Amino acid sequence: MSLESYRRKLRLAAVLGVCFGIFFLLWRTLLPGGSLVVTSDLVHPAPFVSPPKPQDRLAAPMADSEGRILSPLLRHPLYIDLTPPSRFENVRVTVRYFNTGHGQIELGALASALDEQYVSRTVEQRLVDSLPWSRVEGGGMVLLQRAKRFDSVADFMDRPPDRAKVAVADAAAAIPVRIDGDATGPTRTIDASLRGHHRIITYSGGEPLAMSFLVQDMNRDAGEDPVAVSIYRLGRTEALAGTILEDDGNSSSDQHSSKLRSVSVSLAAPAPGAYQIEFASSNDVFIRKIVTRQRKLVFAERIYLGDLIGYSPGSRSRTVLASGRRLIARTADQESLQTLSFEGNTLSIDEPNTRFMRDLQARDGGVAVRAPKGNVLLEVDGVFALSGGDFFDPFPLRIQWDTSAADLDRRGIDYVLARYAPPRTDGGLFEASADFDMRRLALTRDGDYRFVIGAPGIDESQHEVRIASVTFELTRQRLDLGNFWSDLSEMFKPPESDFAVLPDGRSYGERGP
Amino acid sequence: MRRSSKKFASLRPYVAETGAVVYRALAVFLLLAGVGEFLHPGFLASVVSPTLLIALAIVAAAAALIEDAENRARASWIYAATAAVIVVGATWASWYLWIDIPGARNALTFAVGVVLAMAFFYAGRTQK
Numbered sequence: 080m081s082l083e084s085y086r087r088k089l090r091l092a093a094v095l096g097v098c099f100g101i102f103f104l105l106w107r108t109l110l111p112g113g114s115l116v117v118t119s120d121l122v123h124p125a126p127f128v129s130p131p132k133p134q135d136r137l138a139a140p141m142a143d144s145e146g147r148i149l150s151p152l153l154r155h156p157l158y159i160d161l162t163p164p165s166r167f168e169n170v171r172v173t174v175r176y177f178n179t180g181h182g183q184i185e186l187g188a189l190a191s192a193l194d195e196q197y198v199s200r201t202v203e204q205r206l207v208d209s210l211p212w213s214r215v216e217g218g219g220m221v222l223l224q225r226a227k228r229f230d231s232v233a234d235f236m237d238r239p240p241d242r243a244k245v246a247v248a249d250a251a252a253a254i255p256v257r258i259d260g261d262a263t264g265p266t267r268t269i270d271a272s273l274r275g276h277h278r279i280i281t282y283s284g285g286e287p288l289a290m291s292f293l294v295q296d297m298n299r300d301a302g303e304d305p306v307a308v309s310i311y312r313l314g315r316t317e318a319l320a321g322t323i324l325e326d327d328g329n330s331s332s333d334q335h336s337s338k339l340r341s342v343s344v345s346l347a348a349p350a351p352g353a354y355q356i357e358f359a360s361s362n363d364v365f366i367r368k369i370v371t372r373q374r375k376l377v378f379a380e381r382i383y384l385g386d387l388i389g390y391s392p393g394s395r396s397r398t399v400l401a402s403g404r405r406l407i408a409r410t411a412d413q414e415s416l417q418t419l420s421f422e423g424n425t426l427s428i429d430e431p432n433t434r435f436m437r438d439l440q441a442r443d444g445g446v447a448v449r450a451p452k453g454n455v456l457l458e459v460d461g462v463f464a465l466s467g468g469d470f471f472d473p474f475p476l477r478i479q480w481d482t483s484a485a486d487l488d489r490r491g492i493d494y495v496l497a498r499y500a501p502p503r504t505d506g507g508l509f510e511a512s513a514d515f516d517m518r519r520l521a522l523t524r525d526g527d528y529r530f531v532i533g534a535p536g537i538d539e540s541q542h543e544v545r546i547a548s549v550t551f552e553l554t555r556q557r558l559d560l561g562n563f564w565s566d567l568s569e570m571f572k573p574p575e576s577d578f579a580v581l582p583d584g585r586s587y588g589e590r591g592p
Numbered sequence: 593m594r595r596s597s598k599k600f601a602s603l604r605p606y607v608a609e610t611g612a613v614v615y616r617a618l619a620v621f622l623l624l625a626g627v628g629e630f631l632h633p634g635f636l637a638s639v640v641s642p643t644l645l646i647a648l649a650i651v652a653a654a655a656a657l658i659e660d661a662e663n664r665a666r667a668s669w670i671y672a673a674t675a676a677v678i679v680v681g682a683t684w685a686s687w688y689l690w691i692d693i694p695g696a697r698n699a700l701t702f703a704v705g706v707v708l709a710m711a712f713f714y715a716g717r718t719q720k
Binding site for chain 1: 605606609610613614616617620621624625628632635
C-alpha cells in the first residue's frame with residue numbers, strides 16, 4: 080500500500096474514531112435507557128462520586144479475610160457528593176458494610192441547602208432487630224409489642240396506647256398528646272435571639288393558635304436568606320398553614336443587619352393536640368422575639384442561642400431547660416468558646432466546630448443549662464424550653480444507638496414503633512438501602528447531590544462499622560422519540576430551589592464540608 | 593542486522609504517519625470533550641480511565657517524532673512541549689475524578705484541550 084493511500088485510510092479511521100468517542104460520551108451523558116449505577120469503595124476514584132468527606136472520619140482502609148477493602152468509620156456523619164451527568168428522578172443508595180455490633184446506621188440526603196436539612200432513614204437498628212417481642216409490620220412500619228394487643232400497625236395507630244408506654248425509632252411521633260388546663264393565655268413577648276432553623280412544638284386545646292416571630296437578617300454570609308414558617312399537626316407531614324418572608328434585599332456578606340421584620344402563622348380552629356411549627360431559615364436569620372398566646376412552647380432536639388452583635392450592646396448569658404439523656408454543644412466561633420453549667424456540672428466548649436457532650440440527669444421539667452455567651456448550638460435527644468412554664472414533653476421515648484432492652488424495661492415501655500426495614504446480609508456483609516426522590520433533593524453550592532452515611536455514637540461505641548462500598552442506582556423514564564425534546568430539557572434543568580421546608584428533616588448540627 | 597534496519601527504514605514513514613494521525617485525532621477528541629466538559633460538568637467523567645487515554649497520546653506523540661531529519665528539528669519541540677502538557681494532564685487526570693471544584697475542573701479541561709489543539713495545528717504545519 081502506498082504511503083498516500085495508507086494516509087487516506089488512516090485519516091478516515093481517525094475521523095470515525097473521534098466521532099465514535101464523542102458519541103460514546105454523549106450516550107453516557109444522556110443515558111437513553113434511563114438508569115445509571117455507580118459504585119465507590121470510598122478508597123479508589125469512581126466516576127461521578129466525590130471522595131468521602133471529611134476524610135479524617137474514615138480510618139486507613141483494611142482488607143478482610145476475603146480480600147475486600149473496608150474503611151472503618153471513626154466519626155459521624157460521613158458525607159459523599161454525587162454529580163450525575165444529567166438529572167434523574169430517583170436514587171437508591173445502598174451501603175455494604177461490616178458491623179461488629181454498633182446500634183444504629185443511617186442513610187440521608189440533603190433536601191434543603193439553606194438550612195442544611197437532610198431526609199434521613201434508619202437502615203439498621205440493632206435493638207429493633209433483636210428485641211424478642213411480638214412483631215407486626217405494615218405500611219413500611221414495624222410494631223413490636225411486649226405482649227400482643229394490636230393485630231396490625233393500623234390498629235395501633237387508630238387506638239394508640241398511653242404515650243409513656245411507647246418508644247419510637249425513626250417513626251413519626253403520631254401518639255396523641257393531651258394537656259389539661261388552658262393552652263392559651265394573655266399575649267406575651269419572649270426575648271429569644273435564636274439563630275437559624277428551629278422546630279417548635281406547641282399545644283392547642285382547640286383555641287386559635289398563633290405565633291409571630293420578629294426576625295433580623297444579619298447578612299454575615301453571602302446569599303439570600305428567606306424565612307419559611309409552617310404549621311403541622313405533630314407527626315404529620317402535610318402543612319396546615321405557612322408563610323414565607325422574602326430576603327431583606329441584601330444578599331451580600333457585608334454584616335449590615337436588617338431592621339426587625341415580622342413573620343406570623345396561625346390556625347383559626349385547630350383540633351386539640353400538639354402542633355409543630357417549622358421555622359426554616361439560614362443561620363444568618365436571628366429570631367429576636369416570639370409573640371404568642373400559647374402557654375406551651377418547646378424546641379425539638381436543638382436550640383441555637385445567637386449573639387446580640389448588631390442588635391443590642393453587650394452580651395447576655397442565657398439559661399434554657401433541657402430534657403433528654405445527653406447534652407451536646409458546639410460553637411463555630413473562637414470568641415464564643417465558653418463553659419456551660421448545669422446541676423453542679425460543667426461542659427467546656429474549648430475548641431470551635433467540635434462536639435462536646437455530657438450526660439444529663441433525668442428530671443421532670445428539664446435541667447437548667449446556663450450558657451454565659453451566645454453563638455452556641457445545643458442539641459439533646461428531647462426538647463429545650465426557654466422557661467419552666469413553657470415546658471412540656473410531646474415526644475415518646477426515642478430509641479437511640481445505645482438504647483438497651485433494660486432501658487425499655489426500666490421506663491416501662493411496652494411498644495416500639497419504627498419506620499424501618501432491617502438490612503440484608505450478603506457474604507458476611509450487611510447491605511442496607513434507602514430510596515430518595517431526587518426531585519425533592521437540594522444541591523450543594525458546587526452543584527452536587529449530597530448523601531450521608533451516619534452511625535451516631537460511633538466515636539463512643541465499643542464496636543466498629545467498616546464500610547465496603549456505596550452504590551447509587553439512579554433511575555428516570557427512558558428517553559423515547561415521542562417526548563425526546565421535553566425529556567432532554569428536563570434532564571438538564573436545575574432544581575427549582577435549594578430551600579424546602581421539611582417537617583421530618585434533620586440536621587447534623589454542622590455546616591457540611 | 594542490516595536487513596532489519598532497511599525494513600525499519602521502509603516502515604518508518606508509516607509509523608510516523610500513524611503516530612501523527614493518532615496524535616491529532618486524540619487532540620481533537622480531547623478538545624471536543626473538553627468543550628463538552630466546560631459546557632456540562634460531568635461530560636468527561638464517563639471516561640473511567642483518563643490516564644490510559646493520556647498514555648496513548650504520549651505513545652502516539654513518540655511515534656510521530658520518527659520523522660525525517662529535516663522536519664524533526666522543527667516539529668520535535670512542539671511535540672516535546674505538548675508531551676509535557678500531556679504529562680501534566682495525566683497527573684491531573686489521576687485525581688480528576690476526586691476533584692471538588694467544578695470550576696477548576698472545567699478550566700483545566702478546557703486549557704488542556706486548547707493547548708493540545710494548538711500543538712496539533714503547529715505540528716501539522718511544520719511537517720509540510
